[in-house]
Amino acid sequence: DAKTTQPPSMDCAEGRAANLPCNHSTISGNEYVYWYRQIHSQGPQYIIHGLKNNETNEMASLIITEDRKSSTLILPHATLRDTAVYYCIVRAPISNFGNEKLTFGTGTRLTIIP
Amino acid sequence: KAGVTQTPRYLIKTRGQQVTLSCSPISGHRSVSWYQQTPGQGLQFLFEYFSETQRNKGNFPGRFSGRQFSNSRSEMNVSTLELGDSALYLCASRPLGEFGYEQYFGPGTRLTVT
Numbered sequence: 001d002a003k004t005t006q007p008p009s010m011d012c013a014e015g016r017a018a019n020l021p022c023n024h025s026t027i028s029g030n031e032y033v034y035w036y037r038q039i040h041s042q043g044p045q046y047i048i049h050g051l052k053n054n055e056t057n058e059m060a061s062l063i064i065t066e067d068r069k070s071s072t073l074i075l076p077h078a079t080l081r082d083t084a085v086y087y088c089i090v091r092a093p094i095s096n097f098g099n100e101k102l103t104f105g106t107g108t109r110l111t112i113i114p
Numbered sequence: 115k116a117g118v119t120q121t122p123r124y125l126i127k128t129r130g131q132q133v134t135l136s137c138s139p140i141s142g143h144r145s146v147s148w149y150q151q152t153p154g155q156g157l158q159f160l161f162e163y164f165s166e167t168q169r170n171k172g173n174f175p176g177r178f179s180g181r182q183f184s185n186s187r188s189e190m191n192v193s194t195l196e197l198g199d200s201a202l203y204l205c206a207s208r209p210l211g212e213f214g215y216e217q218y219f220g221p222g223t224r225l226t227v228t
Contacts, residue, residue: 102217
């Protein structure tokens, strides 16, 4: 799996958009970009994933550059509850059976400031 | 739908003892994976089960074992506990047939070995 690089920490004012970058310069053509977050003392929570097109769901937007070497997770209106560690992962698609190994890096610790 | 549940949530054991942790996946999910999370090593994959069979295994010693029952519930066992086994143990499930990495994590069991 391709490795990812994320800043160790970021702050964002409450109500503003939080933009979390991720570099994945060695990503392969069939690898997806996934984002998870982990709020203190809880299990990781899936946020969004994408291959090459920008994606949006009720939680966030994912912007992937044209060369796919980097991406940005956008939380449009950050709240205090968005304070968490955010993990960017790149991974090839899996089959129905097996090979479920997820590898998380150190992630970005996002702090939302009141 | 109820989420992934793990029991117990907290556990304190002494070195040399053994421990069994339990995980109930989301109803309908047949794949269960286990992870160990520590501050120093981050999230590390232990193993994955599907249809009562171990499909994939991480790089952990044989003291770590698991099993899955016909109702998809899973247990993991750690024998001869060491101080370094202190960690948050996370269970994650996903439904059969889903393409991609949308795993759903439980809240974890925090194990402290003294």
